[in-house]
Amino acid sequence: MAGALDRLNLEMRREGLAALVALSPENVAYAIGYMVPSHPHNRARRTITVLTADGRSALIVVSVEAELARQQSRVKDVRSYNQFTEKPIDVLADVLREFKVAAGPIGMEMDFLPALDYLRLREHFPTLELRPSRELYLRARLVKSSDEIASLRRIAEISDRAEAVAWREVRAGMTEKQLAAIITNTVLEEGGDGLRLLVGAGERSGIVNPKPTDRGLGMDDVIRVEVLANLNNYQSNVTRTGVLGQSTTEQRRIWAVLMEARSLALERLRPGAVVRDLWTIYAAHMRKHGLEPSISFLGHGIGLSGHEEPYITSDKDLVLEPGIVLTYEPFYMMPGRMGFHIEDMFLVTEQGYENLTTVTTNETLIEVAAR
Amino acid sequence: MAGALDRLNLEMRREGLAALVALSPENVAYAIGYMVPSHPHNRARRTITVLTADGRSALIVVSVEAELARQQSRVKDVRSYNQFTEKPIDVLADVLREFKVAAGPIGMEMDFLPALDYLRLREHFPTLELRPSRELYLRARLVKSSDEIASLRRIAEISDRAEAVAWREVRAGMTEKQLAAIITNTVLEEGGDGLRLLVGAGERSGIVNPKPTDRGLGMDDVIRVEVLANLNNYQSNVTRTGVLGQSTTEQRRIWAVLMEARSLALERLRPGAVVRDLWTIYAAHMRKHGLEPSISFLGHGIGLSGHEEPYITSDKDLVLEPGIVLTYEPFYMMPGRMGFHIEDMFLVTEQGYENLTTVTTNETLIEVAAR
Numbered sequence: 108m109a110g111a112l113d114r115l116n117l118e119m120r121r122e123g124l125a126a127l128v129a130l131s132p133e134n135v136a137y138a139i140g141y142m143v144p145s146h147p148h149n150r151a152r153r154t155i156t157v158l159t160a161d162g163r164s165a166l167i168v169v170s171v172e173a174e175l176a177r178q179q180s181r182v183k184d185v186r187s188y189n190q191f192t193e194k195p196i197d198v199l200a201d202v203l204r205e206f207k208v209a210a211g212p213i214g215m216e217m218d219f220l221p222a223l224d225y226l227r228l229r230e231h232f233p234t235l236e237l238r239p240s241r242e243l244y245l246r247a248r249l250v251k252s253s254d255e256i257a258s259l260r261r262i263a264e265i266s267d268r269a270e271a272v273a274w275r276e277v278r279a280g281m282t283e284k285q286l287a288a289i290i291t292n293t294v295l296e297e298g299g300d301g302l303r304l305l306v307g308a309g310e311r312s313g314i315v316n317p318k319p320t321d322r323g324l325g326m327d328d329v330i331r332v333e334v335l336a337n338l339n340n341y342q343s344n345v346t347r348t349g350v351l352g353q354s355t356t357e358q359r360r361i362w363a364v365l366m367e368a369r370s371l372a373l374e375r376l377r378p379g380a381v382v383r384d385l386w387t388i389y390a391a392h393m394r395k396h397g398l399e400p401s402i403s404f405l406g407h408g409i410g411l412s413g414h415e416e417p418y419i420t421s422d423k424d425l426v427l428e429p430g431i432v433l434t435y436e437p438f439y440m441m442p443g444r445m446g447f448h449i450e451d452m453f454l455v456t457e458q459g460y461e462n463l464t465t466v467t468t469n470e471t472l473i474e475v476a477a478r
Numbered sequence: 479m480a481g482a483l484d485r486l487n488l489e490m491r492r493e494g495l496a497a498l499v500a501l502s503p504e505n506v507a508y509a510i511g512y513m514v515p516s517h518p519h520n521r522a523r524r525t526i527t528v529l530t531a532d533g534r535s536a537l538i539v540v541s542v543e544a545e546l547a548r549q550q551s552r553v554k555d556v557r558s559y560n561q562f563t564e565k566p567i568d569v570l571a572d573v574l575r576e577f578k579v580a581a582g583p584i585g586m587e588m589d590f591l592p593a594l595d596y597l598r599l600r601e602h603f604p605t606l607e608l609r610p611s612r613e614l615y616l617r618a619r620l621v622k623s624s625d626e627i628a629s630l631r632r633i634a635e636i637s638d639r640a641e642a643v644a645w646r647e648v649r650a651g652m653t654e655k656q657l658a659a660i661i662t663n664t665v666l667e668e669g670g671d672g673l674r675l676l677v678g679a680g681e682r683s684g685i686v687n688p689k690p691t692d693r694g695l696g697m698d699d700v701i702r703v704e705v706l707a708n709l710n711n712y713q714s715n716v717t718r719t720g721v722l723g724q725s726t727t728e729q730r731r732i733w734a735v736l737m738e739a740r741s742l743a744l745e746r747l748r749p750g751a752v753v754r755d756l757w758t759i760y761a762a763h764m765r766k767h768g769l770e771p772s773i774s775f776l777g778h779g780i781g782l783s784g785h786e787e788p789y790i791t792s793d794k795d796l797v798l799e800p801g802i803v804l805t806y807e808p809f810y811m812m813p814g815r816m817g818f819h820i821e822d823m824f825l826v827t828e829q830g831y832e833n834l835t836t837v838t839t840n841e842t843l844i845e846v847a848a849r
Contacts, residue, residue, distance in 0.1 A: 131521075144676070144687035148706075149785050150502075150590070171686040171773050174813045191774060191791050215593075219521070222596035223588040223610060239594060288666035295659035300689070303672060305515070315542045316515035318671070335519075402542050403562060414520050420562050442545050 111137050112158065112181065114247045119160050125208040126159040127240060128199065131219040133340075133411040134244050138164070140181035142340045143172050153195040153224070156182060157202050165206070167198050196224045200231040214240035245416040250430035255341060255410065256454060259432050260463050262299060262338035263452045266345040267466035269293040269334055274467065278478055279326050279351055283308055283319040286332070294336045302336035305346075312348070313446035315402070326352045326477065329445040335413055342413040344434050345464050346450035349473025361398065361447055362472045365437040368392035369449070372405060372419075372435065377459040380427045382417045389437070390421075401440040408433045409452060431455040432463070447472075482508050483529065483552065485618045490531050490585060497530045497579040498611060499570065502590040504711075504782040505615050509535070511552035513711045514543050524566040524595070527553060528573050536577070538569050567595045571602040585611035616787040621801035626781065627825060629712035630803050631834050633670060634823045637705040637714040638837035640664040645838065649849055650697050650722055654679055654690040657703070665707045673707035676717075683719070684817035686773070697723045697848065700816040706784055713784040715805050716835050717821035720844025732769065732818055733843045736808040739763035740820070743776060743790075743806065748830040751798045753788045760808070761792075772811040779804045780823060802826040803834070818843075 115138065119127050129135050130153060136142040138156045146154040155167040165184040168176045173187035186202065188195050203209045209232055217225075217239040228237075251259065272293045277286055283306040294302045307317030309328040317331070324330060333346040350358060372389040389405045404420040409432055417425045417433060436450035451464040486509065490498050500506050501524060507513040509527045517525045526538040536555040539547045544558035559569050574580045580603055588596075588610040599608075622630065643664045648657055654677040665673045678688030680699040688702070695701060704717040721729065743760040760776045775791040780803055788796045788804060807821035822835040 144689055148674075149783075151785070174811075175685050175687070189774060191789070191793055217594040217597075218592050220593045221589050222586075222591045222593055222608075225593035225596060226588075237593075284666065284669070288663065291666055292659065292663050295655065295662055298655070298692075301674060303519075314546050316546070318515055321669075403560060412520075414522070418562070422562055440545075 110252050111140070111247075112164070115158055116160065116162065118243045118247045119158065119214060122214065122238070122243060124160060124212055124214045124238065125210065126157055126203065126206065127214040127243070128216070129156045129240075129244070130154070130216050134216060135166075136340050136411055137244070137248055138182060139166055139176075139179075141179040143168055143176065145169070145172060152190060155195060155199055157199065157206065159206050159208050163206050165202050167195055167202065169195075194227065196227045197231075200228065203232070209235065212236035212238050214238050214243055216240055216244075248410055249408065249416060250428055251410060251432055252430075256430070256432065258339040258341035259343070259410065259452070260454070262336050262341055262343040263345065263463035264466060265294055265297040265299045265338070266302075266334040266336045266343040267464045268297055269336070270332060270345055270347050270467045273332050274347065274349060274473055274475065277324065277330065277349075277351070277475055279324055281324050282321050283311070283317075283324070284321055286324070287319040290332070290334060294334070298338070299336045300338050300340075302334060304335070305331070305333035307331045307446065310443055310445065313440045313442050313444055315440060324351060329358065329447070331446055331448050333448070333450065340411055342409055342411070343452065344409055344413060344436075344450055345452065346436065346448050347467060347469045347473060348447050348449060349469075349475055351475050352477060354472045354474055358445070358447075358472055361439060364393060364396040364398055365439060365447055365449065366470060369435055369437045373460070376427070376453060376455065378427055378429050378455060378457065382419045382423045382425050382427065383421055385419050386421050386423075393439075398439055400438060401446075402436075402438050406434040406436050406450075427455050429455055429457050481623050482511070482618075483535070486529055487531065487533065489614045489618045490529065493585065493609070493614060495531060495583055495585045495609065496581065497528055497574065497577065498585040498614070499587065500527045500611075500615070501525070501587050505587060506537075507711050507782055508615070508619055509553060510537055510547075510550075512550045514539055514547065516540070516543060521592075523561060526566060526570055528570065528577065530577050530579050534577050536573050538566055538573065540566075565598065567598045568602075571599065574603070580606065583607035583609050585609050585614055587611055587615075619781055620779065620787060621799055622781060622803055623801075626712060627801070627803065629710040630714070630781065630823070631825070633707050633709035633712055633714040634716065634834035635837060636665055636668040636670045636709070637673075637707045637716040638835045639668055640705055640707070641703060641716055641718050641838045644703050645718065645720060645844055645846065648695065648701065648720075648722070648846055650695055652695050653692050654682070654688075654695070655692055657695070657701075658690040661703070661705060665705070669709070670707045671709050671711075673705060675706070676702070676704035678702045678817065681814055681816065684811045684813050684815055686811060695722060700729065700818070702817055702819050704819070704821065711782055713780055713782070714823065715780055715784060715807075715821055716823065717807065717819050718838060718840045718844060719818050719820060720840075720846055722846050723848060725843045725845055729816070729818075729843060732810060735764060735767040735769055736810060736818055736820065737841060740806055740808045744831070747798070747824060747826065749798055749800050749826060749828065753790045753794045753796050753798065754792055756790050757792050757794075764810070769810055771809060772817075773807075773809050777805040777807050777821075798826050800826055800828050
């Protein structure tokens, strides 16, 4: 991930910003090279980076995280605050003054900065220009470095190996939660840092995000297994769908349409492609066969966030470049009956793309023989 | 959890609010009785509840979550939006108008509402009084219902069982991650919904929040295992500390002081106690023996959030009541060398308290025989 600070600096200068402030777990992690452990779990413990156009940088963390931050952070100037007696936003104001960037403009995560902190910052700097930095960060993080690709490649493979184990071990009588436990075990044994899982069986396969329950798996159930794991804070997203026993003609027909639509969109996956066109070709094929896509995107970028740009959807004119990592997830839900979903991760290369999830294949619906 | 809407309604009337708006995963979950799956993971998918003093309610969710919301939500009026073409905050504005509460005052999660949404809401309602609702929610959620206590009791026990397995299975040569995998497996097998873990061995036991790494466990290492699991969105937090092999005199002395300080603070744990006094007696005993507490609280409330009120710290005058669930976590870090930490969960009862984590005990430092 060497180069993150350079990429952010470049974007900052391009927009004429004096400094860039981040508060979200993923954007702070992008700058400092690791994730402060309590950052995603405790929002009272604000974690903030300040980067200036002239190359200064500081990290503001709660005092209990300062020791680890001094060891791990790429940003070496670590300021800490007491969670109960100090306001981190006041520390931020001090840093902006000290770095002589309080005249602005400042790139600010206005889609994350809480309103209360915003109003406090306004007390310090009534006229400071705060420019929303969401697009800037998404642009900086869009093309992955070789280190980032290595983490994504590894966690994609681990997640796909877990799918292989899941489909080898699954059987009638097991519960959704028991299947989830097998997958969890595999991801951790293979070296993943953590994960969450969506497992939906029978009518629950028709729920968009089915958290595993004690529902038992029965013969003829459609089963949908989605793995969302992480390594070095980089995320994976891999999904497979199968049937316990024999699939029906209706199920095979739906799956074939999904896979044809995916193939057409994969043929266009290369540098220079406009993401809107990928969506259009996918959605058109689905609709031609009477299937309305159940979600309004074909896939999404993936990196420090599970969902990031490029979302492959109808209103995005982003042009693909080598080094972008994204998912394709053809998706068709029949609420109350069943659902169909396959998700793979692809790296855009100079020549076209590389599939990062080739351990298992789901070209046809998986059929699990009775055992 | 029956009664959450009643508790919120009571607090709303007490503060003279026309309505109460929530946006955070825990406060939305408290109102609707389940957690929208993508809510904690994708902040582009804002999830919002509106409750009015005269008893109306609505839930605003991204369209892909609407199906599940209609099945599971206690709030039955579900409004959905398209993530790419609509602004959820505009839907909120429409609901406030429709419910005739746009004259305010509105209780608002100002510590969560993003600045961008705040400014958009100001365009709709330039003079509407938005009153920060953090304290209101913490008060409403402070005393747990019998359903909430049942979930907390169960996940506390499951987490403690996982500690028992961890300390039975741990041995030299294993890595922190391998130990974490054993614990994960146990929590899921016992029926927990998910978890994260902190495992620190040797000098890494002296880091406040040590995410498990590939570091191998060696003889004489201090090992700290913290389990943070969840069931029905209710959280646990259980920590044990031990040594591979024999503990040293220094280690036993530190542990004894921690446990004496804890005992003194447990003697005071009952309805009517002021949390500040619990901290004071704990900190005074630590300091008398030359140990400065490494974190500025003895423990914290636990429920839908891993950390919530009451934080047991020097500036809190909150008075305990039956039905409060909190942790005690005596904590002493020696950065670069080792760290000591025990954390249990307690329910405040009419008579005093009940320890929810009695599967394992850590009255003395755990010593793991070579094997």
